[in-house]
Amino acid sequence: MKESTAKYYELLHEIQQVDFALVELNLYLNTHPMDQQAIMQFNELVQRSQMLKKNFESMYGTMRNFGESFSPTPWSWSNTPWPWQV
Amino acid sequence: MWYYEKKLQYPVRVSKCDVQMAKFLTEQYGGADGELAAALRYLNQRYTVPDKIIGVLNDIGTEELAHLEMIATMVYKLTKDATPDDLKKAGLGAHYANHDKALYFENAGGVPFTATYFTAKGDPIADLYEDIAAEEKARSTYQWLINMTDDTDLIDSLTFLREREIIHSQRFLECVEILKEERDRKKIF
Amino acid sequence: MNTFRKTYKPFIGPFDPCPPMKVKSYETPPQLYMGFQPYNLPQFPNLQTALKHGTLWPALFAPYENPYRKGGA
Ligand SMILES: [Fe+2]
Numbered sequence: 001m002k003e004s005t006a007k008y009y010e011l012l013h014e015i016q017q018v019d020f021a022l023v024e025l026n027l028y029l030n031t032h033p034m035d036q037q038a039i040m041q042f043n044e045l046v047q048r049s050q051m052l053k054k055n056f057e058s059m060y061g062t063m064r065n066f067g068e069s070f071s072p073t074p075w076s077w078s079n080t081p082w083p084w085q086v
Numbered sequence: 087m088w089y090y091e092k093k094l095q096y097p098v099r100v101s102k103c104d105v106q107m108a109k110f111l112t113e114q115y116g117g118a119d120g121e122l123a124a125a126l127r128y129l130n131q132r133y134t135v136p137d138k139i140i141g142v143l144n145d146i147g148t149e150e151l152a153h154l155e156m157i158a159t160m161v162y163k164l165t166k167d168a169t170p171d172d173l174k175k176a177g178l179g180a181h182y183a184n185h186d187k188a189l190y191f192e193n194a195g196g197v198p199f200t201a202t203y204f205t206a207k208g209d210p211i212a213d214l215y216e217d218i219a220a221e222e223k224a225r226s227t228y229q230w231l232i233n234m235t236d237d238t239d240l241i242d243s244l245t246f247l248r249e250r251e252i253i254h255s256q257r258f259l260e261c262v263e264i265l266k267e268e269r270d271r272k273k274i275f
Numbered sequence: 276m277n278t279f280r281k282t283y284k285p286f287i288g289p290f291d292p293c294p295p296m297k298v299k300s301y302e303t304p305p306q307l308y309m310g311f312q313p314y315n316l317p318q319f320p321n322l323q324t325a326l327k328h329g330t331l332w333p334a335l336f337a338p339y340e341n342p343y344r345k346g347g348a
Binding site (some may be wrong): 028067 | 089090091097139142143149158162213254257261264269
């Protein structure tokens with residue numbers, strides 16, 4: 001793992017926070033499909049999540065597989081660390 | 087299909103080298119009320135429930151897979167540096183004899199995982215009541231696990247997982263409300 | 276506000292082999308009381324706090340502490 005480890009955990013944690021809110025709102029909206037305010041919050045967080053991941057990937061390599069992220073050269077998806085290793 | 091993302095849903099930190107805890111945590115890996123059973127139960131039920139609640143089953147089933155990965159992470163971290171002797175002392179000698187340090191879908195008592203841990207009745211109310219019960223049982227298991235450790239970091243992750251069972255239970259309870267609703271034809275979906 | 280834990284005093288027999296547990300407890304988390312979640316429930320002040328609690332909504336958060344620890348029920 002290059003760059004400072006502390007930075008890695010900090011950026012990862014920020015993504016975990018935003019994505020957690022997205023999971024929570026997603027489950028909520030499944031049973032509250034007409035809640036406009038929650039939908040707005042959801043959409044704002046989608047944008048934030050995408051930005052955070054793009055930034056994270058530029059520093060630590062591909063985070064999402066199967067075409068959800070662009071790849072740098074060389075291919076970085078299969079590099080360590082995997083989530084259970086950090 | 088699913089996409090994978092290189093992150094855990096919630097950070098897993100294990101700070102105490104308590105190998106025996108790995109044995110107990112296995113209950114939530116391959117036990118009757120564990121995360122594998124939960125994921126498979128909901129992802130299987132989603133094919134035959136009314137359209138309005140498919141999304142709930144699909145998404146909670148998916149979140150359970152992320153929880154399974156968190157439990158696996160705890161077990162992996164606790165066993166990866168253990169010697170056969172450490173494992174023996176932790177009550178994992180029989181596990182080692184069969185699997186070395188490979189994770190195995192079994193409960194804390196070493197009973198292998200089985201599809202008989204959950205049903206698929208095809209009656210939406212019966213299935214949802216099973217799901218609600220499953221969430222409450224998983225919540226209980228997390229409580230019993232928390233009661234057996236003093237590793238505050240591990241407790242932190244287990245407390246997160248316990249709270250998620252509460253939210254899942256809430257959503258399944260709402261599904262029952264949605265299905266019993268008489269006036270729903272007026273709503274536009 | 277509903278309490279998260281209920282306690283009861285179990286019957287203690289005269290010939291019980293072990294020292295009695297005089298009080299036992301069980302958990303009663305908030306989803307037992309909420310019904311269909313209302314719109315616009317207040318959320319935790321920021322996402323870091325929400326993640327830490329495992330939910331966006333304080334009304335659905337249930338703290339848990341080992342009841343066998345001193346200070347517990
Ligand atoms: Fe769950």
